[in-house]
Amino acid sequence: MSFPPLDLNPSEFARQLGGLYPIIQAPMAGGITTPALVAAVSRAGALGSLACGMLTPQAMREKIAEIRALGCQDFSVNLFVLDDVPTDDAVVAAALKRLAPFYAAAGLAPVLPKSWAQSTQAQLEVALELRVPVVSFTFDLVDRDVIKALHARGTRVIGTATTVDEALAWEEAGADAVCAQGIEAGGHRGGFSRNLGQEQLGCMALLAQVCAAVGIPVIAAGGIMDGGGIAACLALGATAVQLGTAFLCADEAGTHPLWRQQLLNHRACETALTVAFSGRPARGLRNRFIDELALYASEIPPYPVQNALTAPLRAQAALKGDWEGMSLWAGQAHALIRSASAAEIIRQLVAQTREVAAKNRPLYGWSD
């Protein structure tokens, strides 16, 4: 089965909605977005995204090959835009000292990672070589030349923004579309900010302002879990929507069983925005690790240092079945999560959106 190519020109996008729903499965790092998930999503008429931010170039190659071997030609890959990796020994030493009690409690000795983070440049070269259909970027802006190089290979580019200024910067740099990520979203904040001090815009305020400010298509993200959310984002002016948490319990997702269990059985669990796990603001189910590290949030080193140094602790917590020590990323509307195949989740999303639209039509008409 083949699909029409993703075209991000707004009118083209709309024209194609009959065959390709304006729904994107968000990239989720740490092995959540398996090739099987990405392919299943695309097969069901939405767009799957492979999270490559934490993959070696070799792993990235293998997973893209897997996606293609599953008959999927239309998909997106997501890259982190990271500065050169920090190697400040004093920062690392201070971070390790802060984490020492956690290592001791876990019965582990601290080990420095072989590499702090993957090279954005090396990953980009793989994306160019393999002519992936869509590349999305998070954490920072890329140069115009990078976008031009991708365009020259036939690749569409999506930037991620959490403010109006960031969205304008992506448009100016030549991106084909911008993903506007509201504060409701699970996982890492995809914008340029590295701290929790700046204003964090909710979807309702962010979309209204971004859609008014930019001319390129806007993809809405953050707290969208059902057809009501999809219809709402389209009403706010978005051309498409991106859902992450909604796919965390998809059969094909690589989500850890404990993570699934927490999502499905503890729907009342609060989420929190935290730098505890990675050094960058991210939203996950609130647990002991988040609360304990909140006490010295200002001393936590930036990504990727904290991310690399807490990785062994999180792996150990997962082994021991201790969800309170794991990073269980989730959006604010996670209580509405469904456990089903990706195809079934998409089928329900589409049916609900149509239902909402039909129900609201008389409302919208008002006294007409």
Next chain:
Amino acid sequence: MSFPPLDLNPSEFARQLGGLYPIIQAPMAGGITTPALVAAVSRAGALGSLACGMLTPQAMREKIAEIRALGCQDFSVNLFVLDDVPTDDAVVAAALKRLAPFYAAAGLAPVLPKSWAQSTQAQLEVALELRVPVVSFTFDLVDRDVIKALHARGTRVIGTATTVDEALAWEEAGADAVCAQGIEAGGHRGGFSRNLGQEQLGCMALLAQVCAAVGIPVIAAGGIMDGGGIAACLALGATAVQLGTAFLCADEAGTHPLWRQQLLNHRACETALTVAFSGRPARGLRNRFIDELALYASEIPPYPVQNALTAPLRAQAALKGDWEGMSLWAGQAHALIRSASAAEIIRQLVAQTREVAAKNRPLYGWSD
């Protein structure tokens, strides 16, 4: 000119949309929601709200009489639900000590207020006696008996919630509708929480979950500034919307000229959620006062102590034309603000909502 009575039964509500738009002008304390604004809003087919939380019973009587004298029969009054006023001398002394540098800089001597806050009970008695059509409550739940007493006088009751649990509590207590206030909203958080530590839900996540949880009509609030926002909230399942910031620059509003000027000329100004001014979380334009007090946020006494003790400082800042010392409440989408008559603002909101609905109809239809 007279208007049909506000009926909060969902289907009735929908049936009346031709004559009464599902738009509520939010109550905004401190003299913003003048009788002239409330009456103009209701005259234009929406529902005006008078903020009574900080009014003496006598002032409340006078303003309600003014609204009625303007020919407006359908309006809402908002009350704060406050515990007995704290009189802990040690708390007050510590608060005054913290504010001493600010008083010194303003050239003022600290003066304790004659009363810390108005009595909710006394205000409630006025609402009952005057048979106001709608009463909305913020800051806490009221007893079932209070709601029964209001119903017995023909008054409809709206509760305010910032979480699913709070919305369920209002439904259980017998409220006719619940206003779900997202984190985007300007001014005070209307829910039961008194600190910034709990999860703060964005509109997209809050509405989806509250509309799924309760059977009573849901009124959406937070970051709604235009027809796109209104259509979005209806798509999410709301029966009506409540807008505050959108009316801050209405001709009839009592907004201070400096506040208007900041909103209209500095649209890029960030907002912040702060306890600096009142001791309760509230969102306003970020300024020097917020940033300076953020350094000892945990030591700020609760509402109404901080509110009363900062009032002379804020009044002095307003006199001096120093917006950096004033509490300029505003929602996250304040950049989309309009300066016009209330009637013109409502006319534009209605026209935009219809336009959005018409534009999105083919999108919603998808492959149908």
